[in-house]
Amino acid sequence: MKFHSLRGMQDIFQDDSKRWRALRSILQTVLDQYGIGEVQNPILENLNLFVRTVGDASDIVNKELYSFEDRNGEHIALRPEGTAGFIRSVIEKKIEHESQKAFYVGPMFRYERPQKGRFRQFHQLGVEYIGFPEGDADIEIISIISDLLEGLKISKKAVININHLGTNDVKQEYCRALKEFLLDYKDSLSEIDQKRLDSNPLRILDSKDESAKDILALSDLPQYQDFLANQHLDLLDSLIASFGSKNAIKINHKLVRGLDYYTGLVFEVVSNELGAQDSFIGGGRYDNLISELGGRPQSAIGFAVGLDRVLNLFEPVYSYKKKVIFINLTGSDRHHAYNIASKIREASKNIIVESILTDASLKSQLRKANKLGGDFALIIGDGEMTNKKFIWKDLNESSQEFVTLEEIIGKIHQL
C-alpha cells in the first residue's frame, strides 16, 4: 500500500521552502512599514460563514468547498479565503467599531481542478483595513500593493486593474441594466454565459467567449462609468495620478470580482507571465459585509495575494552565512568533539556549523562537505582532542592549519 499526497496539494521541501521564506520576508517588511499587525484565524470555520459571505451563487461555495460534518454533527468547512474568518473574529471580539489594520497568511482550500498557479491547497496573504471609509484608505491600500510589487521587484511584470462598483444600489442598478441589455442577445451567448445571466450577470463582462466579447463591444452596451457618481470616478482618477508613474495601472470598467461582498473600489493585479491564472492580487471594498454578518455597520477594504503565483514571478535574493562543516573522526567518546561544535555555535549566531554525523572516511566526509557548500571544515580526531588543536581547513583556499578553539572563535568573529 502506497500513499501519496492528495491531488493539488504539494510538499514543499528545503530549497522551495527557502524561496517561500524569502518571499514572506519581503512581504513582511513592507507590511511592517505600514504598521499592519498579524492576525491568525482558524483554518476551519462553520460552513455557513462562507455561504453567507462569499455568496451562494459563487462556485467557491457551490462546488469548491471542502466541507464535512464533525463528530458533533456540525457543518464545517476548510476556509476557501481569509476575509470571512477574519471579519467573523472581529465581530466576535466586538471590536469592529475600532479601526483595524491587519494581515494574515496561510493555506486556503478549494476543491478545483489543479493547473498552473492553481492548487487545492494554496496560500494567500491577505490585508484587511476596517473602519476606514472610502478615500484615504483606498489610496493607502493601492500604495501597499505598489510597494509590495516594488519590494518583490516585479512592478514591470504586473498590471494593476482598477474599477469602481459604486454603492450597492448602483451595483444592483447596473446589474439590472446589463442583464436587460444582454437578454436581447441571449441566443448568441455561450451556454456558460447564459447561465451567468441568471446567476451573476456582471461576470459576463470578463467572459473569454468570443461571441460575448462581440456583444460587449456594442456601442449601446450600458457602461458602468455612466452609473457611477463623480466622486467615485474621481477616486479612480486620483489613483491613476498617484501610482501611474511607478506602475502600469489602468481603469477597467469591465473588471468585476467573483466574490459577492465587494462594493466600491475593486482591483486586480495581473501578469502575462502566469498563464491562464494570471491574476495574483485581488481585492476591493466591502462596506456591507460586517453588518451582514451581524456586526455594527463598518466600512472595510482589503485584498489578498496569491502567494503560489507570486512565487512564479519573483527571483529571490538569499542572504548568505558562512558555513563550517564539522567532521568528527574521533574513535571513542565522540560527544567530546561535538562539544567543540556547540561552543562555536555559542560564539557566533552568524555562522552555520553543520555536522556530517557519520563515522565515514575523511575522504567521503570532505566530499560531503564540498557538496554541502561549506566554506570551512573543522576536523577533529583523537589526536586533535588530546592536543586541543584542531584542523581548520579553508575549503575555498585549500589551505589548513592547526588551531585552538579560542583561535577558531577569533577567526569566526572576523568573518
Add this chain to the structure above:
RNA sequence: GCGGGCGUAGCUCAGUAGGUUAGAGCGCUGGAUUGUGGCUCCGGAGGUCGUGGGUUCGAAACCCAUCGUUCGCCCCA
C-alpha cells in the same frame, strides 16, 4: 464539473512492425598510499516500466478503466 497532452531509476529522458537478465546522462554511494574535498578514473546500489484489468504463447509497448501530472475551459489569489 468539461476537454487535450503526458506517466520507464532520485532527476532529465532513450527504449514500440509486441520477443531472452529494461538502458544512458546527471545524482547517490564505495574505492584509486595510512586521516584530506572539488577535476579525473574504476566499482556499486537503485526500476513490480503509475495502478488494476484485458488481448497474446509472450506486454514497458496494444485496448479499457483508474490514479496522478500538465495545459486550457470554468473559477479565482
